[in-house]
Amino acid sequence: MKELIKSILPRIVVNKYRAYRAYKRYKGNSVLCPICNSSFKKFAPFGTSQRESRKCHNCGSLERHRLIFLYLNEKFNFFNNNSKDKIRLLHFAPEKMFYNIFSENNGIEYTACDLFPKEYNGKTKITKADITKIPFEDNSFDFIICSHVLEHIPNDRLAMSELYRVLSKKGDAILQVPIDYKRDKTYEDPNINSREERLQEYGHPDHVRYYGKDYKERLESCGFTVNVDHFISTLSKNNIFKYGLLESELIYHCKK
Ligand SMILES: [Zn+2]
Structure with a gap:
């Protein structure tokens, strides 16, 4: 019924x-x-x-979204940019709660991309784009947000190199992935192909690896300077509870 x-x-x-x-x-x-x-x-x-x-x-936000939001708010002049130069933001696989805010913000020149674009009915059209072949010129963006995407991409190093290429020289990128901190090395095996096996081995049927602590080195090998920011340790216990955050979550803040 x-x-x-x-x-x-x-x-x-x-x-x-x-x-x-x-x-x-x-x-x-x-x-x-x-x-x-x-x-x-x-x-x-x-x-x-x-x-x-x-x-x-x-x-619909989860812990990771709320952490990124607080980080952007605290560390960057992101939501209150009154300068005539808008922040050129590239957002891969845009989450709706962020899309709604970015597309309405007059200080942000917003570019949203997805391999399978969704219809969010906002001001910004979501561009169909492959992260391993980003359809923009070198140094095109002041800011990149790409969260929980790279673990889906078979050639993630190529995707990282593309993100590096389109980031401007003074730009900032927040590149988040799920990480198993018990692993020193990222676990991936090209023989694991079925959804059932991926769920079993990587914890999700669409993931193609489980990143370990060497995620930082992987980003560095593609050119990035990486600041692994334990931003959450700057927040009080009360605020961590209030905002529903995960204490173990680190932010991968990358520069060119
Ligand atoms: Zn909310």
């Missing part, structure tokens, strides 16, 4: 109803999503992780 109702009602109505239910159920002030400024009793569970408070009920 539930499925029948779902199939008849337009998706927007279903989503609004879900948001309303979540609002009622999680109403509270213990956690705060800094991206959409919404407060809740706790965040929603997400994925197979044992952590139960992960996803924002309003904008």
Whole structure:
């Protein structure tokens, strides 16, 4: 019956109803999503992780999105750029909650790219682009954000080299991937091809490797200077809890 109702009602109505239910159920002030400024009793569970408070009920942000947002806000003049020179931002595989903010910001010249572009109905059209063959000139961007993309790319070194190529000389890139810090070396095996095997070996059916601590060296081998920023250690325990962050998460802030 539930499925029948779902199939008849337009998706927007279903989503609004879900948001309303979540609002009622999680109403509270213990956690705060800094991206959409919404407060809740706790965040929603997400994925197979044992952590139960992960996803924002309003904008859908996860720990990693909220960390990047706080980092951008704190370390860069990113959201309040009043200079006549806009920040030329390249955003690969744009997450909707970021897309909405970047595409509306007058201080940002926003370029969003995806191999399989989604329709977000915002001001910026998402360009279809292969990250191993980025269709822009050298040094075209002041800022690049590429989060949880490279673990999907078989030739990730080529993708890294392309990101390096299009980044301007003084530019900044935030290049995040899931990392297993118990591994010194990245684990990848070209013989692992099926979705079942990838799920088993890499934790996700679409991932083609599990990065280890040598992720930094891999970026460096493609030209980047990498600052592995333990930004989260600058935040208080209270704020880490309030914003729903993962204490082990590091930021890979790369320069040309
Ligand atoms: Zn949110």
